[in-house]
Amino acid sequence: MRLSVKNIYRLGIKELRSLYRDPVMLFMILWAFSASIYIAGTSISHDLHNASIAIVDEDQSPLSLRIRSAFLPPYFKQPDIIAFQDIDEGMDLDKYSFVLVIPEEFEADVLRSRQPTLQVNLDATAVMIAGIGSGYIQNIINDEITRFTNNGPSTSQSPVDMRLRYAFNPNLSSKWFTSIMEVISNITMFVILLTGAALIREREHGTIEHLLVMPVTPIEIMLSKVWANGLVILTATAFCLWVMIEGVLQVPIAGSVPLFLLGTLLYLFFASALGIFLGTTARSMPQFGLLFIITILPMNLLSGGQTPLESQPDWLQHIMWFVPSTHFVSFAQAILYRGAGLDIVWPNFLAVSVVGLSLLTLSALAFRRSIAA
Secondary structure, three states: OOOOHHHHHHHHHHHHHHHHOOHHHHHHHHHHOOHHHHHHHHHOOOOOOOEOEEEEEOOOOHHHHHHHHOOOOOOEOOOEEOOHHHHHHHHHOOOOOEEEEEOOOHHHHHHOOOOOOOEEEEOOOOHHHHHHHHHHHHHHHHHHHHHHHHOOOOOOOOOOOOOOOOOOOOOOOHHHHHHHHHHHHHHHHHHHHHHHHHHHHHHHHOHHHHHHOOOOOHHHHHHHHHHHHHHHHHHHHHHHHHHHHHHHOOOOOOOOHHHHHHHHHHHHHHHHHHHHHHHHHOOOHHHHHHHHHHHHHHHHHHOOOOOOHHHOOHHHHHHHOOOHHHHHHHHHHHHHOOOOOHHHHHHHHHHHHHHHHHHHHHHHHHHHHHHHO
16 A cells, blocks of 8 residues: 555645634643643642641740741741640641640650650641651751750761762752653643544544545545644644743753654654544544543553652553553653663663554554444
8 A cells, every 4th residue: 555645744734724723722732831831830849838737835845935936937837826625626627737736744854855755646638748747847846856955956976977969850849840740741641632633523524524535545644643733742842841841940951852852753653543543433522532531541640750650569560561651751751850862761762662653553444444334
C-alpha cells in the first residue's frame, strides 16, 4: 500500500482548519498550557504553609511561653490558646490541623530530667500536612527545650558533621515539581482528547463518508490526524516551557528543551494512536468521554508523575513498565530536572517508540475495520 504524502499533508491542513474553527477547544488548549500551569505552580504546594494550630497550656511557665511563641509564620498561623475540653470541638469543626497539649509541671519535670510527655493531636485527613507538620513541631519543641535548659543555643557538638546537599532543587520549592508535572499531564490528556474527539466529530457530522469517496486511504486519514494534532500540542509545549515555566514562573530547566521535544514527538505517536483507538471504539462523544476518563486517570496517577513508581506494588510496577506514559514521565524528569542527555534517556525513547508504533498499527487496523463495517 502506497501512502501519499500530499494527501496526508492536505488532510492535516483540513484538521488544523477544523480546530481553528472550534473556539472551545482552542480556549481549552490555551488554558491548559498557560493559566493551568501557572495555577498548578503557584497554588499546589507540598510545603507547610500557614497551618492552623492551637495550644492547651496547663503549665503557664516560662518554658511553655517560649514554646508558644516559637510557632511563627509562614509555617504556622498565630496559635490559639484554648482549654482542654475545646480540643474535640475545634478539630471536629476543622478549625485546627494541630493541637499541642502542654501538661502541668512541664517545666519542672524538664529541669528535673523526668522526660514529661507532650501530646500533639493531628488532623490526619490531610496526610501530607500532618506528616510534615509533626516533624516541624517536634523540631521546634526540642530546639526551645535545648535553648531553655542551656540558657541559649546548644553548644554540644554532634559526633557526625552531616551536611545536606539538595540536588536538582536546592530551595526545595514545590513549584519546580508541580508546574512541570502539570505540563506532562496535559500533554497526554490533550493529545488523546484532540485525536479521539476529531474522529468522533467527523463520524457524527458525516464527513468521514465524504473522505472515503475521495482517493485517500484510512491510514492516510489517521496519519493526518496524528501530525496535525501532534503539531498543535508540540507547539503549545514549547511555548509553555520557554514562556510559562522559565519566563513567568522562573523555574530553571536543567536539560535540553529540544531533546525533550524530540522525546515528546515520539510519545505523541502513542498518545495519538490511543486517542484514535478510543475514538474508533466509542460510537458517540459521551462514550468517548467515559473511555477517556477511565484511561487517562490511571495513566496520570500510576506513571510516576503523582507518586513515585517505587512505592507501588511490584506487580503494578511491572504492568506500568509497558505503558509509554511511564517512560515519558521518566525521561521528562531526567531531562528537565537533572539535565540528562541522549546517552541516558535513549532506552526510554526506544520503549516509547516500540510501544507507540505497535499501538499505531493496532489503531490503524481497528480504524480500517470500523470504516469497512
